[in-house]
Amino acid sequence: MFGLFGKKETPSPEERLADLQRKGDWAGLAKAYYELGVGAMDKGDLNRAQLWLHRADTIYSADDDVYDKVGEKLTDDCSDRIGILEEKEELLYNAVPAQIEEKADGLEDPQVRVWGLLSAARLVKLGERLAKLPGCEVLGQLAWAVDMMFKSFQTPPAQEEYQRLMDVCNALYELNGKAAYYTGEVEVPGGAPLQLFDLNGMMGTEQELNGYIDGHLRLIAALSQGAEELPIAESGAVGCALLPDYYVRTGSAKPEEAPRFKAELDRIWSDYDFVRSGLTWEAVGERLSKYKELDIFG
Known part of the structure; x- marks a missing residue:
């Protein structure tokens, strides 16, 4: 019984x-x-x-x-x-950032900053979708933030723009820890849903964006004050659109061979060649515009 x-x-x-x-x-x-x-x-x-x-x-x-x-x-x-x-150098999460950092060491400061901005631009479309999740509205402001930072490489921003960028920077930092960060997800055509928590891989996409924007704000402040020493550009944001957690979580035996991951890695190395080839603001602007229309999980 x-x-x-x-x-x-x-x-x-x-x-x-x-x-x-x-x-x-x-x-x-x-x-x-x-x-x-x-x-x-x-x-x-x-x-x-x-x-x-x-x-x-x-x-x-x-x-x-x-x-x-x-x-x-x-x-x-x-x-x-x-x-x-x-300490596992061969681990995907360590190997790619190490390769990026090694290549960045041979670049000038403006080249590293542009390299990171190009990667950030590829998150614009995905950010617009993720911004519909509760408390994640800041991800819908990436297009404006990318445009503002690109423009401010050439012309000092207005105080209102500087403050708005600082607000975006702070909101990105605070995204980690919200309920939606642990539970939110969006559909991926032909694949498993993308969880917002998939941004957590490596050093955290939103944290790398926060660090990049913070560095840009400090650069603007230093230039406006006529500082002799400018803050050093960091390369962390270059890999911010790789999102390895998605591929590991959804069962890829070799995440580095997943088509979307490979495509993003190819774009990173293509951008590396681009920033080394002799930058013009016109060419950078055209590349940014193209990337802002790219949905890396579309």
């Missing part, structure tokens, strides 16, 4: 994650991601370990209450594991 209804089935990892997301149980979600990361790491699946452990770290790092609930034992072990993964 007691076996009439059979055993209750154990929910799949996907079902468990979806249930925690629906409940808004961020501490539980962080623990679940951590467990998935540990399991992947123990199996030698380092890309998935990177994906899940970084998601856990992002969640508990964004909220002190969540951090306290998951406990230091988990957070310490998660951090240690992430540290180990950061």
Whole structure:
């Protein structure tokens, strides 16, 4: 009699994650991601370990209450594991940024800045779709931000423009930690939905954009003050449109061979050749205009 209804089935990892997301149980979600990361790491699946452990770290790092609930034992072990993964030079998440940084070292400051801006422009269309998610409206302002920064390479911006760009910069930083960041998604033609959390890969797309814009604001301020030393351009934003988490999460055996990933990587190296070929603002403007119309997940 007691076996009439059979055993209750154990929910799949996907079902468990979806249930925690629906409940808004961020501490539980962080623990679940951590467990998935540990399991992947123990199996030698380092890309998935990177994906899940970084998601856990992002969640508990964004909220002190969540951090306290998951406990230091988990957070310490998660951090240690992430540290180990950061030493794996062959790992996709490390290899591509290292290649970009190496190439950027041979460029002049304006070339590095333009290289990053070109990548940011390729997020405009995707940003417009993601901006429809609650609390993500800032992603719909990327077109304006790209145009403003491009223009300000040539002409000092008005104070109102500078302040608006600062507001965009701050809003991008604050995007991480919102409920939509953990739960929102948009459809991808011919593929699995893109989760907003897929922006979390590498150093975080929205954080790299924040860093790029912050660096640009500091450049404008330094130029306006006649500073002798200008802030050094950083290359982190160059890879901001790669979104490796999407390909790892959706099961690509070799994410670097996924067609969309390869296409974006090809654009990055093409842009590298472009910025080395002798920049003109007219040519940069034309390239930016083309990229702003490109939906990398369309």
